[in-house]
Amino acid sequence: MVNVELKGLVRVFADGTSVGPIDLLVKDGELITLLGPSGAGKTTALRMIAGFIEADKGSILFNSKDVISLPARKRSVGMVFQSVALFPNMSVYQNIAFGPDMAEWPHERTVRRVEELAGLLGIQHLLDRKIDEISGGEAQRVALARALAKEPALLLLDEPLSALDPQLRERLQTEIRSIQKRVGITTIYVTHSQDEAFAISDRVAIIKDGRVVQVGIPEEIYDRPATEFVAKFLGSGNVLEGVVKETKDGKSFIDINGIVLDGREDLTVGETLRLSIKPEDITISSDMDSDSAKGRVISIIPQVGSFKITLDFQGAHVVALSQDEALVKKLREDENQTVSFSFRSEDAVILKD
Ligand SMILES: Nc1ncnc2c1ncn2[C@@H]1O[C@H](COP(=O)(O)OP(=O)(O)OP(=O)(O)O)[C@@H](O)[C@H]1O
Ligand SMILES: [Mg+2]
Numbered sequence: 541m542v543n544v545e546l547k548g549l550v551r552v553f554a555d556g557t558s559v560g561p562i563d564l565l566v567k568d569g570e571l572i573t574l575l576g577p578s579g580a581g582k583t584t585a586l587r588m589i590a591g592f593i594e595a596d597k598g599s600i601l602f603n604s605k606d607v608i609s610l611p612a613r614k615r616s617v618g619m620v621f622q623s624v625a626l627f628p629n630m631s632v633y634q635n636i637a638f639g640p641d642m643a644e645w646p647h648e649r650t651v652r653r654v655e656e657l658a659g660l661l662g663i664q665h666l667l668d669r670k671i672d673e674i675s676g677g678e679a680q681r682v683a684l685a686r687a688l689a690k691e692p693a694l695l696l697l698d699e700p701l702s703a704l705d706p707q708l709r710e711r712l713q714t715e716i717r718s719i720q721k722r723v724g725i726t727t728i729y730v731t732h733s734q735d736e737a738f739a740i741s742d743r744v745a746i747i748k749d750g751r752v753v754q755v756g757i758p759e760e761i762y763d764r765p766a767t768e769f770v771a772k773f774l775g776s777g778n779v780l781e782g783v784v785k786e787t788k789d790g791k792s793f794i795d796i797n798g799i800v801l802d803g804r805e806d807l808t809v810g811e812t813l814r815l816s817i818k819p820e821d822i823t824i825s826s827d828m829d830s831d832s833a834k835g836r837v838i839s840i841i842p843q844v845g846s847f848k849i850t851l852d853f854q855g856a857h858v859v860a861l862s863q864d865e866a867l868v869k870k871l872r873e874d875e876n877q878t879v880s881f882s883f884r885s886e887d888a889v890i891l892k893d
Pocket of ligand 2: 582698
C-alpha cells in the first residue's frame with residue numbers, strides 16, 4: 541500500500557509546451573480523480589507518475605521515498621491507458637497474465653491470480669477468447685484486470701470508460717469503485733466528466749493548465765468552488781459580479797446590481813468581487829410585488845426532476861432550477877416574461893479569481 545505525493549512536478553515537452561508544477565497528496569487506499577478539460581495535463585501527470593515519461597522538475601514520493609530515478613517497471617504501478625491497448629493477437633487470459641509472465645511468476649501463481657481477477661471482474665467465461673471477440677465493455681474489464689495482475693501498489697486509470705455507452709459506464713463506475721475498495725489499492729483516476737468524477741471518487745482534484753486548482757471531497761468542491769473556472773467547469777456556478785458597498789462593524793456588504801448580501805468578513809469598500817451561486821439555490825417566483833431582484837426569462841429547459849430556467853439579469857445570465865410546474869406552465873404561455881428571483885446570502889460563495 542502506498543501514499544503518493546507530487547511536489548512541483550513539471551514536464552516540458554520538446555516543443556516548449558509545459559505541464560505543471562503539479563502538487564498533490566494521494567492518501568493510502570484513496571481513490572482520487574484528476575478532473576479537468578482536454579489538454580489540462582491529466583495524462584501527462586499519470587505518465588510521469590508511472591515513469592513512462594520523465595519529469596523535468598519536482599519529485600514523486602511513494603511513502604515519502606522519491607521514485608523519480610526508478611524505471612517504470614520498478615514502481616509497482618498498474619495503468620489502464622486512455623485508449624485500451626490490449627494485445628489483439630492474444631487471448632484474454634494471455635493479456636491478463638502478461639505482467640506476471642514477464643516478471644517470471646511461477647505458473648501456478650499466475651493461473652490463480654488470473655482466475656481471481658477474472659472472478660472479481662466477471663470475465664471468467666471470456667478467458668479463452670481473443671481480444672477482437674469481446675465487446676468494448678468487456679475489453680475495459682480485461683484492461684483493468686491486466687493492470688491489477690501484478691498486485692501493484694498504485695493503480696492509474698486514464699479515462700478508462702470514455703468509450704462506453706452511459707449505462708455501461710455507470711455500471712462499471714460502481715464496479716471499479718467497489719473493486720478498488722475491496723482491494724484497498726491507492727488509485728488515481730482521470731476523467732473530464734464531472735458526473736463520473738463525483739460518482740467514483742473519495743476526493744477530486746480539479747486540474748487546469750497543468751496545475752491543480754482545487755482539491756476536496758465532491759460535495760465540498762461543488763458547494764464551494766474556489767475559482768470562477770471551477771464554478772463554471774462544474775456547472776455549479778452562476779457567476780455574478782458584485783462591489784463591496786460599505787463596511788460596518790467589521791462586516792462588509794456586497795452589492796450585486798441591486799441585490800445586497802448580508803455582512804461578510806472585512807473587505808475593502810469599492811473592491812469588485814465575483815460570486816458563485818448554484819442554480820438549485822435560486823428561487824424563482826412570479827410575484828412581482830416582492831422587492832426581490834427581477835429577471836427576464838430567456839429559456840426554459842426541462843430536465844430530470846426539474847426545469848432549468850435561464851434569466852437575463854441586467855445583462856448577466858442567471859440559471860435557476862425550479863420544480864414549480866404551475867409557474868413553468870405560466871411562463872411558457874408567453875415568452876420574455878419577467879420574474880422575481882432570490883437566494884440566501886450565505887449561498888453566494890466569493891471566488892478567489
Ligand atoms: N509529446 C508531446 N509533445 C508536446 N506536447 C504534448 C505532448 N504530449 C502532450 N502534450 C501537450 O501537453 C498538454 C497536456 O496534454 P495531456 O495529454 O496531458 O492532456 P489531458 O488532460 O490528458 O487531455 P485529454 O483530456 O484530452 O486527454 C497539451 O497541451 C498537449 O498538447
Ligand atoms: Mg488525456
